[in-house]
Amino acid sequence: xxxxxxxxxxxxxxxxxxxxxxxxxxxxxxPALFSSKRPISDMENLLIMDPPRHSQMxxxxxxxxxxxxxxxxxxxxADIANELLDEAAARGGMDxxxxxxxxxxxxxxxxxxxxxARDRKLFKEWSDVLVTGPQMNTEEALRAVMAERHExxxxxxxxxxxxxxxxxxxxxxxxxSLLLDAEIDGQKLTDQEVLSFCILLLVAGNETTTxxxxxxxxxxxxxxxxxxxxRRQPDLMPAAVEEVLRYYPPIQAIGRVTxxxxxxxxxxxxxxxxxxxWVASANRDGAKFExxxxxxxxRKPNPHLSFGFGIHFCLGAPLARLEAKIALNLLLERFGxxxxxxxxxLQPIQSxxxxxxxxxxx
Ligand code: HEM
Numbered sequence: 331x332x333x334x335x336x337x338x339x340x341x342x343x344x345x346x347x348x349x350x351x352x353x354x355x356x357x358x359x360x361p362a363l364f365s366s367k368r369p370i371s372d373m374e375n376l377l378i379m380d381p382p383r384h385s386q387m388x389x390x391x392x393x394x395x396x397x398x399x400x401x402x403x404x405x406x407x408a409d410i411a412n413e414l415l416d417e418a419a420a421r422g423g424m425d426x427x428x429x430x431x432x433x434x435x436x437x438x439x440x441x442x443x444x445x446x447a448r449d450r451k452l453f454k455e456w457s458d459v460l461v462t463g464p465q466m467n468t469e470e471a472l473r474a475v476m477a478e479r480h481e482x483x484x485x486x487x488x489x490x491x492x493x494x495x496x497x498x499x500x501x502x503x504x505x506x507s508l509l510l511d512a513e514i515d516g517q518k519l520t521d522q523e524v525l526s527f528c529i530l531l532l533v534a535g536n537e538t539t540t541x542x543x544x545x546x547x548x549x550x551x552x553x554x555x556x557x558x559x560x561r562r563q564p565d566l567m568p569a570a571v572e573e574v575l576r577y578y579p580p581i582q583a584i585g586r587v588t589x590x591x592x593x594x595x596x597x598x599x600x601x602x603x604x605x606x607x608w609v610a611s612a613n614r615d616g617a618k619f620e621x622x623x624x625x626x627x628x629r630k631p632n633p634h635l636s637f638g639f640g641i642h643f644c645l646g647a648p649l650a651r652l653e654a655k656i657a658l659n660l661l662l663e664r665f666g667x668x669x670x671x672x673x674x675x676l677q678p679i680q681s682x683x684x685x686x687x688x689x690x691x692x
Contacts, residue, residue, distance in 0.1 A: 332611050337595030345604035346597075351615035351635070353595055354607040357586055358639040364586035364605060366642060373526040377534065377642065384641060386514055391527060391645065394508040400648040403438070404656065410437050411657045415664055423671055426690040431543035434657055435536045438649070443528055444493060444504025453489070456482040457532045483529065490525050535646045541580035541679070541686030542571070542654050547661070548690060549574060549625065551670045556627060561662045570627040571654045576634035577625050582610040583683050584638055609635045610685065668692050 331338070332349040339346050348354055357364045365380050376387050411434055418424035436454045445453050459482035493506060501507040509524045519527070550557045560566055584607045592599045599605065613634045614622040637644035644650070661668065670692055677688040 332615060337597045337599075339597070345606050346599055347606050347608060348594070349608050349611040349615075350595070351612040351618040354584075354609065354612040354635060355639060356594075357605060357607055358584065358635070358642070361641055363589055363592055365589050366586060368585060368587060368604075373522075373529065375526045375530040376645070377530060381641065386517075387519075387523075388641070388645070389514050390512045390519060391509070393512040394505055395645055395649075397648050400652060403442070403649070404652060406441065407434075407438055407653055407656045408660065410434060411660050415660060419664065423692060426544050426547045426692055427540060427687070428689060430657070430661075431540045431547070434543070435539035435650075435653060438653060439531055439535055442505045443531070444497070444502055444506050449489070453486075456486045456489075457536055460486075460529070460533050486529060486532070487525060490528050491521070494521055494524060531646070534644075535650070537684065537686070538580045539646075539650045539653055541684065542575065542650060543657050544686055544690050545578035545580065546571065546574040546654060546658055547668065547692065548687070549578065550658075550662075551668055551692060553625070554667070554669075556625075557662060557668060559627065560658070564659045564662070566628055567655045567659050568651065569630065569632070571651060571658070572632045572634065573625055573627055573629050574654075575636040576613045576619070576629070576632055578685055579610050579613055579634070579636040580685055581636065581683060582685050583608050584635075607635075609638075 331347070336350045337346065337348050337353060348357060361380055361384075366378050366384070367380055368378055376384065376391065379387060411430075414430050414433060418429055424430055433454070436457055437450065440450050440453050459478055490506075494510075497504075497507050497510055501510070506524065506528070509519055509527065512519065550560070556570075560570060586605045586607065588599050588601050588603045588605060590601045613619070613636065616622050618633070619629075637647045637650075670690070672691045676690070679686045679688055
């Protein structure tokens with residue numbers, strides 16, 4: 331498709347697909363022509379805002395998400411990962427998703443936000459519902475999932491409103507307190523904005539990081555020599571994580587809507603059209619990456635688009651990178667050889683935009 335129809339209209343889905351690196355990059359770099367405003371959530375949030383509102387909001391939340399603040403989390407992330415691996419060691423194995431890559435980002439974000447440990451189980455239940463897709467692609471299944479999500483969102487909303495009230499009275503050392511204090515030109519976030527941002531962090535950050543870690547474990551069990559190499563040279567892990575992101579991107583595509591008629595790849599795309607930018611294809615474009623279908627653990631440079639590009643570049647990228655690096659290095663350090671267990675066929679997550687598996691026993 332990248333070669334034969336790099337920009338094509340799909341009548342059945344009523345949208346345009348874009349497959350080449352150069353075109354996807356161009357689109358993500360031009361928010362004035364390709365808007366992020368899409369009706370995919372009940373609540374307004376950063377991901378679906380355009381400038382100037384987006385620049386304001388992003389400036390505000392950047393204050394709470396600085397690289398320095400994220401780097402300071404390293405010891406705590408290692409503690410959480412080690413606790414999860416202690417349990418796995420005691421059992422002699424684990425399901426990567428259920429026991430390790432799933433809980434890790436949820437616990438980290440819960441702590442960051444200031445959710446007390448006693449509420450964590452509830453919190454995980456609601457967060458999971460927000461990102462779980464339907465088991466079948468029928469309209470009935472879809473409707474059931476939407477209803478369930480709506481209910482989880484309502485519960486999470488109520489829960490965060492409670493925490494917000496408490497932090498208004500007394501600040502703590504957590505992200506919610508920081509968000510309540512952050513301001514630009516004397517302007518602060520409203521409660522509704524803080525709430526919708528917290529929910530965005532859960533939706534955008536948890537399943538994606540889970541899939542990144544699982545995809546890396548999957549690659550290392552398919553290529554045991556990679557385990558050996560990374561165990562000997564843990565400093566290579568950050569580059570290897572980037573290559574997992576390029577090779578098995580947790581998010582396969584990024585959506586935009588045209589604001590006026592645009593010509594791209596010899597096609598005329600009318601104003602108001604949905605455009606699906608296939609990151610998974612761009613990341614394997616031979617015009618940008620040498621030997622694109624080969625996994626090169628120390629590939630440099632590695633300008634993959636798995637965290638997006640431009641003004642909406644993933645806010646949580648430093649956190650996801652840090653969690654993956656810590657989790658994978660600890661896994662290799664503590665276990666001599668990691669192999670898949672069981673014979674079951676891999677069950678892909680049922681979504682055209684997510685790349686990951688539902689379970690991965692090792
Ligand atoms: C934006 C991917 C982890 C929070 C994005 C975008 C992508 C992405 C592709 C851009 C979407 C667009 O342009 O429309 C990923 C992947 C992750 C990950 C692959 C893990 C491997 C996280 C984490 C958090 C997070 C851990 C937070 C805790 C966000 C937010 C945005 C975003 C808030 C919106 C930024 C904006 O619109 O300015 N992410 N993400 N992400 N991500 Fe991530």
